[in-house]
Amino acid sequence: MAVPGQPLEGKTIVIDPGHGGKHPGSIGQLGTMERDMTLQMAKEIEQELLERTGATVLLTRKQDETVDLQQRVDMAAEASADLFLSIHFDAFTTRDVEGMTTYHKDSHDQPIAQAVHNRLMEKNFDTRDRGVRVGDYYVLRENTVPALLLELGYISNEKDETRMRSLQFHKEASQAIVEGVIDYFHKR
Known part of the structure; x- marks a missing residue:
């Protein structure tokens, strides 16, 4: 049972910094490597969760290393995670496409996807809202726990x-x- 100030006590959240090691992900015009940004963001989310929620937090990687997709999914299953969050930065063939998108695997995960996406869009990051969508990504499709x-x-x-x-x-x-994760678990 959650205690005051610990809204996710007893929950386990796996954060997956996309790419890593021999899989750099996309590289930006300024030389930014996706694998570095995803790891930095995942560590920031981990810290925020630990400080504010009382959740148990696991990262699929803690440094720039190669972790295959099945290992990432297995970590969530073995931990009986309540949520799997995979962090990425998108890319496109032209430079004009911008925005944030939240993907989920099926209708069961749509409410948490919407809760997280709503909170991101409230921040007014001056970017396009690309919405909440079903995604056919391995870490979503093969996950046995709720996954975004x-x-x-x-x-x-x-x-x-x-x-x-x-x-x-x-x-x-x-x-x-x-905040989106807390919103979702408080409504359940």
Whole structure:
């Protein structure tokens, strides 16, 4: 049972910094590597969760290392996680596409996806709201626990890339994500 100030006591959340090691992910115009940004953001979310919620928090990787997709999914299953959050920064072939998208695997995960996405959009990051969508990504499709994949901007867009390099953005986005998770679990 949650105690005051510990709204997620007893919950386990797995945070998955996308890519890593031999899989750098996308690389921005300014040279930003997705694998580095996802790890930085995941650590910020971890810290926010630990400080505010009482949840047990696990990271699929804590440094720049290669972790295969099945290992990431297995970690969530073995921990009987209440939520799996995969952190990414999107890319496109043209530089004009921008925005944030929250993906989930099916209708069961839509409410938590919407709660997290709503909080992100409330922050007014001056980016396009690309919505909440069903995604056919391995870490969503193969997960046995509720799972979200967050695309927190387009690394291929200079405005989004500049924002994602900001420590202030990492702090504010982390707060928004944690607030969305708390919102969801409090409604259940």
